[in-house]
Amino acid sequence: xxxxxxxxxxxxxxxxxxxxxxxxxxxxxxxxxxxxxxxxxxxxxxxxxxxxxxxxxxxxxxxxxxxxxxxxxxxxxxxxxxxxxxxxxxxxxxxxxxxxxxxxxxxxxxxxxxxxxxxxxxxxxxxxxxxxxxxxxxxxxxxxxxxxxxxxxxxxxxxxxxxxxxxxxxxxxxxxxxxxxxxxxxxxxxxxxxxxxxxxxxxxxxxxxxxxxxxxxx
Amino acid sequence: xxxxxxxxxxxxxxxxxxxxxxxxxxxxxxxxxxxxxxxxxxxxxxxxxxxxxxxxxxxxxxxxxxxxxxxxxxxxxxxxxxxxxxxxxxxxxxxxxxxxxxxxxxxxxxxxxxxxxxxxxxxxxxxxxxxxxxxxxxxxxxxxxxxxxxxxxxxxxxxxxxxxxxxxxxxxxxxxxxxxxxxxxxxxxxxxxxxxxxxxxxxxxxxxxxxxxxxxxxxxxxxxxxxxxxxxxxxxxxxxxxxxxxxxxxxxxxxxxxxxxx
Amino acid sequence: xxxxxxxxxxxxxxxxxxxxxxxxxxxxxxxxxxxxxxxxxxxxxxxxxxxxxxxxxxxxxxxxxxxxxxxxxxxxxxxxxxxxxxxxxxxxxxxxxxxxxxxxxxxxxxxxxxxxxxxxxxxxxxxxxxxxxxxxxxxxxxxxxxxxxxxxxxxxxxxxxxxxxxxxxxxxxxxxxxxxxxxxxxxxxxxxxxxxxxxxxxxxxxxxxxxx
Numbered sequence: 001x002x003x004x005x006x007x008x009x010x011x012x013x014x015x016x017x018x019x020x021x022x023x024x025x026x027x028x029x030x031x032x033x034x035x036x037x038x039x040x041x042x043x044x045x046x047x048x049x050x051x052x053x054x055x056x057x058x059x060x061x062x063x064x065x066x067x068x069x070x071x072x073x074x075x076x077x078x079x080x081x082x083x084x085x086x087x088x089x090x091x092x093x094x095x096x097x098x099x100x101x102x103x104x105x106x107x108x109x110x111x112x113x114x115x116x117x118x119x120x121x122x123x124x125x126x127x128x129x130x131x132x133x134x135x136x137x138x139x140x141x142x143x144x145x146x147x148x149x150x151x152x153x154x155x156x157x158x159x160x161x162x163x164x165x166x167x168x169x170x171x172x173x174x175x176x177x178x179x180x181x182x183x184x185x186x187x188x189x190x191x192x193x194x195x196x197x198x199x200x201x202x203x204x205x206x207x208x209x210x211x212x213x214x215x216x217x218x
Numbered sequence: 219x220x221x222x223x224x225x226x227x228x229x230x231x232x233x234x235x236x237x238x239x240x241x242x243x244x245x246x247x248x249x250x251x252x253x254x255x256x257x258x259x260x261x262x263x264x265x266x267x268x269x270x271x272x273x274x275x276x277x278x279x280x281x282x283x284x285x286x287x288x289x290x291x292x293x294x295x296x297x298x299x300x301x302x303x304x305x306x307x308x309x310x311x312x313x314x315x316x317x318x319x320x321x322x323x324x325x326x327x328x329x330x331x332x333x334x335x336x337x338x339x340x341x342x343x344x345x346x347x348x349x350x351x352x353x354x355x356x357x358x359x360x361x362x363x364x365x366x367x368x369x370x371x372x373x374x375x376x377x378x379x380x381x382x383x384x385x386x387x388x389x390x391x392x393x394x395x396x397x398x399x400x401x402x403x404x405x406x407x408x409x410x411x412x413x414x415x416x417x418x419x420x421x422x423x424x425x426x427x428x429x430x431x432x433x434x435x436x437x438x439x440x441x442x443x444x445x446x447x448x449x450x451x452x453x454x455x456x457x458x459x460x461x462x463x464x465x466x467x468x469x470x471x472x473x474x475x476x477x478x479x480x
Numbered sequence: 481x482x483x484x485x486x487x488x489x490x491x492x493x494x495x496x497x498x499x500x501x502x503x504x505x506x507x508x509x510x511x512x513x514x515x516x517x518x519x520x521x522x523x524x525x526x527x528x529x530x531x532x533x534x535x536x537x538x539x540x541x542x543x544x545x546x547x548x549x550x551x552x553x554x555x556x557x558x559x560x561x562x563x564x565x566x567x568x569x570x571x572x573x574x575x576x577x578x579x580x581x582x583x584x585x586x587x588x589x590x591x592x593x594x595x596x597x598x599x600x601x602x603x604x605x606x607x608x609x610x611x612x613x614x615x616x617x618x619x620x621x622x623x624x625x626x627x628x629x630x631x632x633x634x635x636x637x638x639x640x641x642x643x644x645x646x647x648x649x650x651x652x653x654x655x656x657x658x659x660x661x662x663x664x665x666x667x668x669x670x671x672x673x674x675x676x677x678x679x680x681x682x683x684x685x686x687x688x689x690x691x692x
Binding site: 060061064065066067068069070072073076077078079080081158159160161162164165172175176179183185186187189190192193196197200201204 | 532533535536537538539540541542544545548549550552553554630631633634636637644647648651652656657658660661662664665668669672673
Binding site for chain 2: 115117118120121122123124125126127128131135136139140143
């Protein structure tokens, strides 16, 4: 037992480095991706049909493509077109695209749930479409979307583990390479699993709390 | 109020506040307004009554183009509003600056405090400075008896208070006519009274108002004229006393009996 | 062209992994969902924890634990078996949450009416509650099935020769590193589409039946 603990102690620095990198790549992808998702969602509300269609097509392609395909495409496929990205940039790019597609659906639902009456009030007050998007629809729509966006963020953190396939030394890569060197796959991968849980389970509690709080306010 | 300064009688007869002529509105296959014509004089307070589904709210919503009639003529303080073509954004903005509206469901912006609900449209539409907008908002909140609620969120207010804020928000835009779409229908009777009191006060200071309502007493006491609608048409109109005590059509008699017997 | 043909061979494998995992998940999830609602608090807590663990660990980590961890050290298994066990367990966690949502959407009055009529607990659950809960859960289940098709691409990492695996291989071996991924993406999108259509029409039908 103590031997086991010693081993885990030896692995921990590398695993924690990996975890930190997982969190970084997730964070960057979420920030950029949610901004992209908001842009797609706003375009989906456009009065111009071609714009709406474009937004829908981009969203559906992004949602229909597995994150793993997106990662491999960016890392192994894009260099052929002259775009070379190293591991972190490639992972962040791929996960940003996936995030944008998924969150645009979530945000669109949020924007649409702003009551019709408020939109009527804002047009009766003479507020322009742009302004009512900026001051009325987006602030409320984003707020309504928060619980779902938090849930999605937890999912994205899990998805970041796929970046090991392009050699990014995140948590899973670290665990796997430790396992490959000492054949203690079960132990080290289990520890890695527990580290993922140490993030996802509290994050899940937090999300549920936010959800409850917000449903009380409405 | 700066722009609702009392007009001279000559001007009143010269330009009506609202002119509707042959307004026809359709929802799918249903003809909601059947060529309705109506004129509202500047400074006049008009009450529109009638059974639900009679088209009175639709008619009101045509005036600021929340509903688009398929044909007819609409003029607001002399500005004629094109109904046969898509209206330009600029014309629409012009129209809506003249026409304020108060809704049945208040439609305050729940994510903004009361004060911000009133200042945001002033800043964005009228390009007023923050200070100017706030001063105006506070003055109006005082006027509707809610001077102490400036920082509250709408969700924390009673329905009657929310509706008074909505009135202040509409007034802050200095509209030349105010439309009320069943302003007390969503309220408990007790809370309705405080809203009606504010409206009565507005009527007395010469604000031009068109009020769709079920409050017969308010219509009788405050309105200069009552218009009775049913089935997308105007049944009759005239002096409140005359319409309420001596209705000319059988349909109006039936409606008034139903209202009074409750 | 040959790339496309090669990738087409991956389709039955992808569909097979997805379908087997989903079926395993559907069955196990029923136990987990009932466990969470059980009156024994220990069983409830255990079920809850199981669901949280299954949902909280990234699927690929789970697969690795099963294939490399358990597979190397305890119990040999081929990649396909490991894939189906791994995704099946994960599906069980997700579907249990979906079932739970369906069960809690059934009105309390239904239980009260059932016991007032003298129905047994099993009859109440099997004939009254579950059928109603199923209707509520169905949209969530199809959404999950669609996402499982895409998630199944991760089994390529343990060597199951499905669409993603073949795409990766041909991208690395051939001159064209881009096309295989584009085709793979298109296939995944096409695989999800009929399910999405089916889901929509079933939902519409159920909606009609309930609202009648």
